[in-house]
Amino acid sequence: MSLTFQQLNQICDLCSISIDESEKNKFVGQIDEIIDFVSKLQEVDIDSVDPLFHPLEDTYMDTASEQVDSSLKDCFVENVEHSVRENAVVIKSAIK
Numbered sequence: 653m654s655l656t657f658q659q660l661n662q663i664c665d666l667c668s669i670s671i672d673e674s675e676k677n678k679f680v681g682q683i684d685e686i687i688d689f690v691s692k693l694q695e696v697d698i699d700s701v702d703p704l705f706h707p708l709e710d711t712y713m714d715t716a717s718e719q720v721d722s723s724l725k726d727c728f729v730e731n732v733e734h735s736v737r738e739n740a741v742v743i744k745s746a747i748k
Contacts, residue, residue: 655683
């Protein structure tokens with residue numbers, strides 16, 4: 653599958669980003685390489701592989717048993733440029 657300039661323009665519109673015309677050839681080529689790589693990954697036989705619940709399963713830490721330092725949480729929240737409601741960052745939707 654090859655990405656067209658029309659599809660790249662549509663992706664840019666959906667993401668609310670602009671790309672110079674000079675960069676479009678580079679990005680189309682790079683995205684094509686990514687799509688080709690993913691296509692190759694889909695050909696791999698994984699029937700005998702057990703699923704992981706976490707990519708670092710051997711070092712998995714149970715976060716439910718850990719307490720979060722409230723001063724650290726406040727530090728993150730105070731540096732957010734978006735509005736914060738009940739310690740959650742509220743971001744304006746990018747979907748048109």
